[in-house]
Amino acid sequence: MIKVTVWNEYFHERNEAPVAAVYPNGIHGCIAAFLGADAEFCVRTATLDDPECGLTEETLCDTDVLLWWGHCAHDKVPDEVAERVCRHVQCGMGFIALHSAHFSKPFRRLMGTTCSLCWREGDRERVWNIAPSHPIMQGVDACFELEQEEMYGERFDIPAPDETVMLGWFAGGEVFRSGCCWTRGLGRVFYFQPGHEYYPTYYHPSVQRILANAVRWAAPQYRVETIECPRTESVEELRRKKKEALA
C-alpha cells in the first residue's frame, strides 16, 4: 500500500458558494475519493485548520506521498511546517504540488526560485502528453482538453525540470510547462498545473489518471529518517585495524 496524504488549505470551498458547488467535500475530498478508489492507495486528508496543519512529524513519517493544494493562505502555513515537509521530501517522501501550490512555501523552498508565472482566469486549455513512456503519462491520450481552466503562462520561474511530461496550450495563445518532475535529496517532486478551484478539473478522467500515476511515481524507492553530515573514519584504516586485531 502507498500511504497518501492530500493536503488542502480548504478556504475557497467554505467561503465561496460557486466553489462549494463544484467541490462540496473540498478539493481534498474529491482527490481523496478518486485516489481512495485505487486499492493500492491508503489515503488520508489534512487541512490548514488541523493542529500543525495536520502535518505532524508522526503523520509525515507515515506518508509516502503528500499532495498539496493551496492558494490564498500560503502565508498561514507556519515556516516550521513547511520546513518539516521539505525535510521529509529530502529524506525520500514524494511531493505533488497542485496548481496554485506553485507559490506554496514547501514548493518554493524545494525549488529555490520564485516560482512565479503569468495567469488569467477563465480560458480553455489543451494539455499535451509529451512523454507517453513516462510512468506519470502512461495510459493518457496524446492530448486532452479542459473546457475551463485558469491560464498559467510562461515564463514559469522554476529550475530546469529533470523531466517535463506535459505541455499546456491555452486558447489565448500562451503555453506552459504543465507537468514537471524533479528530485530533491532522495524525494521525488511533481508539479501539476491544472486545478483552479472554480472548475471541475479534478473530476476529469485524464487528470485523475495522471495524479494516480504521479502518486505511484513519487512513492519513495528509498527513505531515511534523517540526513546528517558525519565525520567518518577511513575505511582502509578501519580494515587495517581489524586485520591487526585478528593477527
Ligand code: ZN
Ligand atoms: Zn487558480
